[in-house]
Amino acid sequence: MDILDKFIAQAKENVRAGYYEGAKAENVKRSSLKEKLTGGKFCLICEIKHASPAGEYEMRGIDVGQAAGEFLECGADAISVVVEPRIFKGDLGNVAIAKKTGLPVLFKDFVLDERQVQAAAASGADCMLLVMRVLEREKLDVRKFIARAHSLGLEVLLECYDEGEMKRALQTDADIVGINNRDLQTLKVDLRRTQKIMEKFPNIAKPLVSESGVRGKEDVQFLRETGASGILVGTAIWTAQDLKKKILELKGATAAKTEAVGGSKDAGAPGEKIGCMASSSGRFGKFGGTYVSELLVPVLQELEKAFEDAKKDGKFNKQLSHYLSKYAGRPTPLYFAGNLSEKLGMRIYLKREDLLHTGAHKINNAIGQALLAKYMGKKRVIAETGAGQHGVATATAAALLGLQCDVYMGSEDAKRQKLNVYRMEMLGANVRIVEAGSRTLKDAVNEALRDYATNFADTHYILGSALGPHPYPSIVAHFQSVIGKEAREQILTDEGRLPDCLLACVGGGSNAIGLFGAFLQDEGVKMVGVEAAGEGVQTGKHAARISGDAKLGVLHGTLTYVLENADGQIRETHSVSAGLDYPAIGPQHAHLYALKRAQYVCVEDKEALEAFHLLARMEGIIPALESAHAIAYLPKLAKELREGALAAEAALGEGGLDGGARTALGASGLGGVGSTTKGAGKMPVVIVNLSGRGDKDVQHVAQMEGEKI
């Protein structure tokens, strides 16, 4: 039993007593608290609160209108109004009074009933507070409350007390999260609570408000440095001798120059424009950059300029589309996989990049960059390759355009993708086997970068994935964007609507970013990248970065999530698929993850192998082992989408959020509901990028499974 139980009991009584039925405001013009918090400055939210729960003060007869006016005058960014009538002596009518300032107003109470949500909307508030612990303690579904608030046009600030709650809060649709610095047992406040929790979520994508316990300007400075977006202050204002002076003091500290240390604040700042082209400083949020030796700096600057020019050059683009359509075989079909769809209860479309010349999406980028090499007057191209697909694509483009070509390949990869080594050699490329390190893709990139730093005068490095130093991630995303552009048009033609979800495997991430790019602004389209979990994330033998245990670091010229040991040494990775066997994820994906725009999951070798066979038998398509990872995630995705649809439907249903519906949506209640539920007839539509064909893997898989061919 802690203080919260007391508040909960009181809240229930307030609901029963009909307190919330009186709320009514007219001509409400809503303004967004979230926008304030993501506007780039540290925000001060001042609170109208007639009493403190710790008994520090109790005031009667506050002139709320005057106080709100003074908040505005002193530069408050928003106003919080505690409406709880008994313990906090609040009043629903105060919301409308605070609204007269034009500032965003937060409705604050211990919410555990739908009537309170309706009252918040009816009172004219812009945002309402939900307390994670209150709802969880009462076994209520947080998501449902959030959905209800959203349906009434309210934003939600979801308040947490500990790391576990924060973790769960960040998985909801709450617009803003909060950390309450008050201990519920002792009622003492400790600002380090915010600091500790923030440290656990360095790339938090939602704006965060630190609540309670701010006394003076030092506290404001302290909290600002934790990376929070703003603070909520009540007691300090009301116990100060001079209210206005106190607010001015706090406000002054929020505006103090923020030192650029560690960059926790620039981490995928919420509200940032989402895109897959780098900013002028070569970054995606805080990810990306140009971490290369001095020798390569001018070379990459020259490349960036040539790329920007070529993009605008009509002749260049005409050549590119000529080769893509007449030579490589674009557009590729978007194939409705009927058998698989029926089995999984979704409408599954495969974007058939595997049908392209050379058997994978890699040719899109290889032709683009080979043309770019010619455009820059280079005579020679080099490339790294993992599975051999990019090596073959580059060797092909080089043969086509008369360029000399060297391809670096780790000896481990050369062994498992022998056929592709022969193909490259037949195409006239010189395959350079790399024996360093783990003898895979990472080591091939190292060697290619060394070659580039030596021979840049006549050589262009055709990097094959959406990684490496700027401008490579942007170049690769540009040349692969054709995948998503086609798929978007095709699905609109075939289904008459946008898909619910996109699915693609992610090594460096070129095929995924190629598909995702065209849908980034379509908020309703979920995006999932599938990483390689190798023998299992827990075994340490894997290539799961975001979905595994990668840390923020710098590899191959870019700041992103990297698999490394405690000393910053890059770890060896493992995957049955050579193309996913790489310790870093491309910076655009790191950014999409930080912004929570895309989700990253992983599947193990054995699941990928099962999917390899599944697609072969059900659809007559043998996928590359890389793409098989995306296929392998489909059953899990089907379950997720079904559950998501149900939750949304339940939240919007007639039953609403009244007391009786409380227990309906615990996670346990979802199993097996399936197609009997109303609305489930509208099946989710999913596009999977089938980025490569499996010819190259047939021999390897057969050998692994002990069959002779």
Added chain:
Amino acid sequence: MLRKWKAKKYEKQERAEGENMMFIPYVCCGDGGIAFTEKLVKALAPHSGIIELGIPFSDPIADGKTIQRAANRALAGGASVQEIFGMVMRLRKDGVQTPFVFMTYYNVVYAHGREKFLRKMKEAGVQGIIVPDLPFEEDEEFEKMAQREGIAVVNLIAPNTKETRAGKILAREKLFTYLVSVAGTTGARGEVKEESVEFVKRMRRLAGSGKKLCVGFGVADAQSAQKFRDAGADGVIVGSRIIDICEKESEADALMQIGRLAREIREI
């Protein structure tokens, strides 16, 4: 607790006529075991203007085969950042006064926390750091942090660096400026190319007389050092050659040969 080591302030000044050429050896810490590195540093100290302590990294993209091999051996032998800091503190305690500069890749520093790493450098007695994959554009934050701890970030200039940019890099000089003599990676090379000599001359003209220019990448012996001295360099960085010697010779012979090389270069 180890006593904090205070370096003598390293005065930057133009090498006067007749003054010795500065010899800056690069050692790959932990190659041959940390005890050997410690011995090697002690043997080099009397001959060296500065000693470059390489912290091995798994993916050294600016390094050629020799240093890659050395780094792999060191890492396979369990070399760690902590062990290297321990060695530095022992060396300082034993009275080695030569300025030390770390040379490592950005991820190593980043993984340890940049400020924490710089603070530890200061405590242990390391004066500067070279991060070959942290160019001028990307190092603003790091430079500020280093300044706060009083650590010198040594920047590099390459033959293809544009003049205006080179000027900006020179303006920031601390300890010295590292001139990358050729396009490519580190590694002992035969003859010094004419264009490398021209590059050093060009940088000397641009820098004027007040800057300390030290040349690295492919400097293997006294003859090549002589050519760079004639072009206006104040010092040379020798790395791969030292590793070559250690690979070929017994410990005693290696220390002797490296000592001889150091003396030859200083006597230019």
